[in-house]
Amino acid sequence: MKTRCAVIGVGQTKHAAKRDDLSLAGLVREAALRALEDAGLGWADIDAVVIGKAPDFFEGVMMPESFLADALGAVGKPMMRVHTAGSVGGSTAIVAAHLVESGVHERVLTVAFEKQSESDAMWALSPKYPFVPPLVAGAGGFFAPIIRSYMRRSGAPVDVGAVVAVKDRLNALKNPYAHLHMADISLEKVKASPMLWDPIRYLETCPSSDGACAMVLASEAAAKRAPNAPAWVRGTSVRSEPAQFAGRNQVNPRAGVECAADVYAQAGITKPREQVDVAEIYVPFSWFEPMWLENLGFADEGQGWRMTLDGVTALGGALPINPSGGVLSTNPIGASGMIRFAEAAQQVRGRAGEHQVAGARTAVGHAYGGASQFFAMWVVSSASA
Amino acid sequence: MEGKQDVAEGSEALTSPYVLEYTYRRSLGPVVGRFLTGLREGRIEGVRTASGRVLVPPTEYDPESGAAVGDFVSVGVSGVVQTWSWVSEPRKGQPLDRPFAWALIKLDGADTALLHAVDAPSADAMRSGMRVTVRWRAERVGSIHDIACFVPGDEVQAAEPVAPAEPVRRMKSPVHMDFTIGAGRTLSRFLEGVVQGKLLGRRCPTCAKVYVPPKGACPTCGVPFADEVVVSDTGTVTSFCIVNVPFEGQTMKLPYTYGSVLLDGADIPILHLISGIPADEVRMGLRVKAEWLPEGERQPTLASIRWFAPTGEADAPYESYAEHQ
Numbered sequence: 132m133k134t135r136c137a138v139i140g141v142g143q144t145k146h147a148a149k150r151d152d153l154s155l156a157g158l159v160r161e162a163a164l165r166a167l168e169d170a171g172l173g174w175a176d177i178d179a180v181v182i183g184k185a186p187d188f189f190e191g192v193m194m195p196e197s198f199l200a201d202a203l204g205a206v207g208k209p210m211m212r213v214h215t216a217g218s219v220g221g222s223t224a225i226v227a228a229h230l231v232e233s234g235v236h237e238r239v240l241t242v243a244f245e246k247q248s249e250s251d252a253m254w255a256l257s258p259k260y261p262f263v264p265p266l267v268a269g270a271g272g273f274f275a276p277i278i279r280s281y282m283r284r285s286g287a288p289v290d291v292g293a294v295v296a297v298k299d300r301l302n303a304l305k306n307p308y309a310h311l312h313m314a315d316i317s318l319e320k321v322k323a324s325p326m327l328w329d330p331i332r333y334l335e336t337c338p339s340s341d342g343a344c345a346m347v348l349a350s351e352a353a354a355k356r357a358p359n360a361p362a363w364v365r366g367t368s369v370r371s372e373p374a375q376f377a378g379r380n381q382v383n384p385r386a387g388v389e390c391a392a393d394v395y396a397q398a399g400i401t402k403p404r405e406q407v408d409v410a411e412i413y414v415p416f417s418w419f420e421p422m423w424l425e426n427l428g429f430a431d432e433g434q435g436w437r438m439t440l441d442g443v444t445a446l447g448g449a450l451p452i453n454p455s456g457g458v459l460s461t462n463p464i465g466a467s468g469m470i471r472f473a474e475a476a477q478q479v480r481g482r483a484g485e486h487q488v489a490g491a492r493t494a495v496g497h498a499y500g501g502a503s504q505f506f507a508m509w510v511v512s513s514a515s516a
Numbered sequence: 517m518e519g520k521q522d523v524a525e526g527s528e529a530l531t532s533p534y535v536l537e538y539t540y541r542r543s544l545g546p547v548v549g550r551f552l553t554g555l556r557e558g559r560i561e562g563v564r565t566a567s568g569r570v571l572v573p574p575t576e577y578d579p580e581s582g583a584a585v586g587d588f589v590s591v592g593v594s595g596v597v598q599t600w601s602w603v604s605e606p607r608k609g610q611p612l613d614r615p616f617a618w619a620l621i622k623l624d625g626a627d628t629a630l631l632h633a634v635d636a637p638s639a640d641a642m643r644s645g646m647r648v649t650v651r652w653r654a655e656r657v658g659s660i661h662d663i664a665c666f667v668p669g670d671e672v673q674a675a676e677p678v679a680p681a682e683p684v685r686r687m688k689s690p691v692h693m694d695f696t697i698g699a700g701r702t703l704s705r706f707l708e709g710v711v712q713g714k715l716l717g718r719r720c721p722t723c724a725k726v727y728v729p730p731k732g733a734c735p736t737c738g739v740p741f742a743d744e745v746v747v748s749d750t751g752t753v754t755s756f757c758i759v760n761v762p763f764e765g766q767t768m769k770l771p772y773t774y775g776s777v778l779l780d781g782a783d784i785p786i787l788h789l790i791s792g793i794p795a796d797e798v799r800m801g802l803r804v805k806a807e808w809l810p811e812g813e814r815q816p817t818l819a820s821i822r823w824f825a826p827t828g829e830a831d832a833p834y835e836s837y838a839e840h841q
């Protein structure tokens with residue numbers, strides 16, 4: 132590493148079911164301008180742009196890095212696109228961080244987006260294909276049997292999922308950028324909502340959102356000139372594994388375990404539950420909170436649900452998870468991972484607003500994608516070392 | 517490519533036509549929205565950038581500076597062909613159903629060129645530098661197709677008035693792609709077995725795991741599979757999902773249940789429908805057997821198994837399938 136890297140600017144759109152007021156270009160621009168403003172910079176100060184989005188089918192735009200160059204002030208600059216399915220928002224930020232850490236660029240703008248209102252994610256994820264019967268109904272249909280396996284293995288009480296669903300929606304009320312603001316959310320409401328993909332109920336699923344997230348990443352020298360507090364990148368890691376192989380542990384994938392171990396080692400974390408102050412993890416279906424708590428080493432295998440039920444993961448608990456409201460409250464798929472990374476940064480910068488975790492110094496951002504097979508994580512801190 | 521013989525394996529590699537199509541719904545934003553609203557009203561508008569250039573069609577952001585644009589200007593309906601390409605066999609969805617030219621046309625007052633069709637009698641009538649003029653469609657809706665085409669010359673034809681309407685905010689963007697999908701020889705061999713009512717797995721020579729349907733190589737060892745193994749059509753449900761939500765392209769009647777079925781003799785479960793039992797009685801460990809379509813109706817797809825139905829045996833103990841979820 133030639134230089135340390137810091138987040139010096141963060142911007143998000145107001146996420147919504149449909150941002151009909153904006154084109155795709157306008158959507159990424161809104162987030163990017165807010166990140167530049169936070170960093171006290173203009174387009175000319177940016178050396179390169181790294182952009183990410185989920186599968187091309189989602190908007191039918193095959194080369195967003197070319198299509199969106201004007202909107203991101205990238206004409207005449209290096210611009211590249213990253214794609215690692217749902218984890219892309221995280222891996223995109225990591226590629227940008229590496230461009231800074233390697234000394235190639237001093238200030239990199241990184242942006243991720245999805246405009247789900249332009250198509251249909253269920254179609255894009257489950258297109259009918261020759262030789263294969265059309266069984267699986269989108270992401271919910273894919274993950275439902277895995278959640279059932281987790282429930283069986285851990286012996287968790289059946290309402291753990293509903294507790295997560297309520298907690299994250301209440302957190303979202305404190306986040307002005309969140310898509311869902313459900314003031315009347317309750318355990319009763321979640322349990323009374325329709326069973327879509329048994330065992331997943333409607334209110335235990337993420338929404339479909341239009342939104343974008345952007346960050347300005349800077350070298351140590353550039354970060355020292357930034358007007359607002361930086362978040363120092365203390366570790367980055369990406370891991371993947373095949374979607375199918377004999378004996379694959381889909382509930383607790385090995386790639387996720389190894390991704391977490393790697394990023395903690397880089398950040399000098401030996402006891403994540405004690406040393407991490409807050410985490411933004413990718414929870415598109417409520418039961419993934421306890422599952423990932425175990426996968427990421429915050430709880431022993433089979434015990435993650437206890438942290439949820441004991442209130443450890445609530446805002447005000449010992450390890451708040453998704454104080455922003457998480458993917459359960461906002462899901463522009465390609466951006467969802469970057470929002471996790473950016474919200475983690477905002478926490479250690481002390482800039483998370485109403486959902487700030489008091490005294491947060493070390494935070495984890497996490498994203499996953501595909502068939503629980505692509506993982507991206509970073510650790511950010513208020514201290515550079 | 518259809519029906520191509522795979523000489524190496526001596527068996528036919530299956531292919532299938534595959535159409536991927538969808539109609540996207542684009543939000544246009546203020547600039548392109550106004551451009552298309554102008555076309556509906558029989559007017560062509562561009563934007564003037566800070567350096568004074570007029571961009572037609574307009575972009576939302578100045579490609580030179582990245583600044584937002586907002587200064588709209590009307591330009592002429594006639595202009596000059598910059599360059600062109602002759603289309604002798606027009607395809608479905610193109611602006612004209614007879615031979616025509618695609619041309620980059622710089623309209624009078626514009627600094628950039630617009631791509632559109634020129635209705636010329638033949639390629640001999642086309643040249644760079646020629647003047648062309650818009651022919652409007654009578655029914656205009658706020659689309660680039662509101663310009664039917666351009667024709668050679670300067671004779672302006674007034675646009676027929678259209679009823680006033682809200683500004684254009686979105687457009688439909690259909691995509692359609694035709695593919696020929698090849699199953700590959702490993703899957704083709706498996707699907708031939710399915711037509712005969714057999715499930716043919718393959719064993720990894722290194723880890724000895726049996727995969728069904730087989731892949732070309734073992735995902736964990738990275739070596740080609742060796743022996744073919746006949747796998748039972750009876751197995752254990754390791755996990756499942758009851759689907760209550762419709763989705764685009766879905767053909768099953770709701771609700772339906774599908775599960776991971778670990779076939780006896782296999783080391784990786786397959787996904788299939790579970791039926792012959794009320795949905796709320798499906799459980800992990802349930803023993804099930806394939807219900808095949810009659811021999812003459814089977815196709816090279818796992819849909820030749822109608823579903824898996826309970827055998828009536830005692831449930832399999834959890835330990836027997838715990839590692840296969």
Ligand SMILES: [Zn+2]
Nearest residue numbers: 720723734737
């Ligand atoms: Zn093997």
